[in-house]
Amino acid sequence: MQEIDFSKLGAKFSPSEKRGVGLLRDTDLLIFCPGISTCGFAEIKMALQNKKRQIIATTIDAEGFGKTKKIIEQQGLSNRIQVKIENVTKPMPYDDKCFDFIYARLILHYLSKQELDKTLEEFYRILKPSGRVFIVVRKKDWEVNSPNTEYDNNTKMITYQLFDSDMKITPITVSRYLHTKDSISNHLKTAGFGIEYIKEYEEQLFRDYLRTSPAPKLSSVIELLANK
Numbered sequence: 001m002q003e004i005d006f007s008k009l010g011a012k013f014s015p016s017e018k019r020g021v022g023l024l025r026d027t028d029l030l031i032f033c034p035g036i037s038t039c040g041f042a043e044i045k046m047a048l049q050n051k052k053r054q055i056i057a058t059t060i061d062a063e064g065f066g067k068t069k070k071i072i073e074q075q076g077l078s079n080r081i082q083v084k085i086e087n088v089t090k091p092m093p094y095d096d097k098c099f100d101f102i103y104a105r106l107i108l109h110y111l112s113k114q115e116l117d118k119t120l121e122e123f124y125r126i127l128k129p130s131g132r133v134f135i136v137v138r139k140k141d142w143e144v145n146s147p148n149t150e151y152d153n154n155t156k157m158i159t160y161q162l163f164d165s166d167m168k169i170t171p172i173t174v175s176r177y178l179h180t181k182d183s184i185s186n187h188l189k190t191a192g193f194g195i196e197y198i199k200e201y202e203e204q205l206f207r208d209y210l211r212t213s214p215a216p217k218l219s220s221v222i223e224l225l226a227n228k
């Protein structure tokens, strides 16, 4: 197995990622990771923590899929970490009550209100009765202060332009459902989950898959752990 230097790949282990991976118990053996992490970094850590653990990690990004799959192969972990192209908003090809833990960091704010409700229903279905879900979502902050920001009350999506590293507005437009503690908690409660903890803080996020291009300012995020 080729020893991997994560820092050379640009994969900085962020505080929320570290906490999410750190929440896993020895008894958490089947993990679902929608929106695979940079270089499969979180998933590799999960696999290395426990030799019996199996991880299914998904993405809709073909380029990230290819890069991550290669790194996981180089680590000799392909039999423990399955990487798939799969859209989290679609019905999931997994049995009821099969996963011990769902790790959903920085993916659910990509979904509209309607997609989020469907996804959380599926999370609830595929989690074991004692299962837990770790979530980190973006919160509304400085980034939506561009003149052309638009809000869709039906989907709850905010469409806004990104700023570059000099805080100049760029033509790149993204749409996100930026949450409050109440909004994400209410979606989870509607799906049947209980909230173990919820907190908000600022974290350095990155614009690119390899985490080499930092956002020009810290971003506000909400982190929570929910149980079935």
Ligand SMILES: C[S@@+](CC[C@H](N)C(=O)[O-])C[C@H]1O[C@@H](n2cnc3c(N)ncnc32)[C@H](O)[C@@H]1O
Pocket (backbone or CB within 6 Å): 017, 034, 035, 036, 037, 038, 058, 059, 060, 061, 064, 086, 087, 088, 089, 104, 105, 106, 107, 110
């Ligand atoms: C900001 S990255 C965060 C990834 C990772 N969880 C982490 O903590 O580094 C968002 C990831 O979610 C994926 N993604 C976005 N929408 C998705 C969807 N509908 N289904 C599956 N993956 C999705 C993107 O392709 C990307 O890999």
